[in-house]
Amino acid sequence: MRVEVIIVGAGRGARFGEVRPKQFSYLCKKPIFCWTIERFEKCELIDKIILVIPPRMKEYVQKSILSYSDYKKIKATVEGGKERGDSVFQGLRVVDRDTDIVLIHDGVRPLIFPELIERLIHQVEKYGAAILAVPMKETVKEVSRESAVAQTLDRKKLYSIQTPQGFKREIIWKAYETARESGQWASDDAALVEKIGKKVVIVLGDEMNIKITTSLDLKLAEILLRNSV
Numbered sequence: 001m002r003v004e005v006i007i008v009g010a011g012r013g014a015r016f017g018e019v020r021p022k023q024f025s026y027l028c029k030k031p032i033f034c035w036t037i038e039r040f041e042k043c044e045l046i047d048k049i050i051l052v053i054p055p056r057m058k059e060y061v062q063k064s065i066l067s068y069s070d071y072k073k074i075k076a077t078v079e080g081g082k083e084r085g086d087s088v089f090q091g092l093r094v095v096d097r098d099t100d101i102v103l104i105h106d107g108v109r110p111l112i113f114p115e116l117i118e119r120l121i122h123q124v125e126k127y128g129a130a131i132l133a134v135p136m137k138e139t140v141k142e143v144s145r146e147s148a149v150a151q152t153l154d155r156k157k158l159y160s161i162q163t164p165q166g167f168k169r170e171i172i173w174k175a176y177e178t179a180r181e182s183g184q185w186a187s188d189d190a191a192l193v194e195k196i197g198k199k200v201v202i203v204l205g206d207e208m209n210i211k212i213t214t215s216l217d218l219k220l221a222e223i224l225l226r227n228s229v
Contacts, residue, residue: 001125004095007051008105009054009108024060028226030068034068039113039117046073050094057079062077095169100168102166102168104163104189105164106163113206132161132163132203132206172189172193208224
């Protein structure tokens with residue numbers, strides 16, 4: 001079984017409040033992107049890593065990110081597009097045809113555990129498509145355009161979705177080809193797979209696997225990282 005992961009770090013991170021993209025900001029004296037890469041380097045089931053980065057930043061990534069360690073599994077660094085869907089598609093284009101499973105991961109989720117990655121891969125091997133998720137702890141309400149509560153959703157049926165998300169290569173390729181032809185991306189990769197009629201199963205994630213979106217997230221990640229190493 002051959003597994004490749006696409007680490008998506010092509011966003012500009014406008015909500016983060018810094019000039020440089022948030023994935024290149026420092027977490028415990030090292031760029032967030034480096035922490036993320038290292039988690040997949042340590043996972044024995046991962047064969048190759050594809051990095052998707054912002055346009056015109058290849059030189060920066062080479063000097064400031066890839067110089068941090070002697071990474072063994074990185075096979076390609078590609079520039080992303082305008083939207084996340086465009087960026088993931090660019091990564092999919094360089095996945096080897098003999099690859100069995102493709103994982104897609106947010107570059108700003110540096111606290112993913114290798115053991116969790118392996119658990120996800122095994123479920124993808126069994127079902128074809130699987131994603132990490134954690135149950136919602138708070139009550140969720142659907143709100144109308146007039147800011148009034150439309151309905152209270154059943155929390156027992158709701159999950160907060162994480163990455164990586166994993167798929168058999170032919171499934172995710174078909175999903176992205178279909179979306180690209182229609183010009184309709186989705187908020188996550190699994191949604192595109194659902195649109196072509198494929199079942200996606202849930203794998204219990206971990207609350208530590210946070211996505212760093214704001215400066216407050218960064219502070220929380222620092223605390224979690226110090227307590228986990």
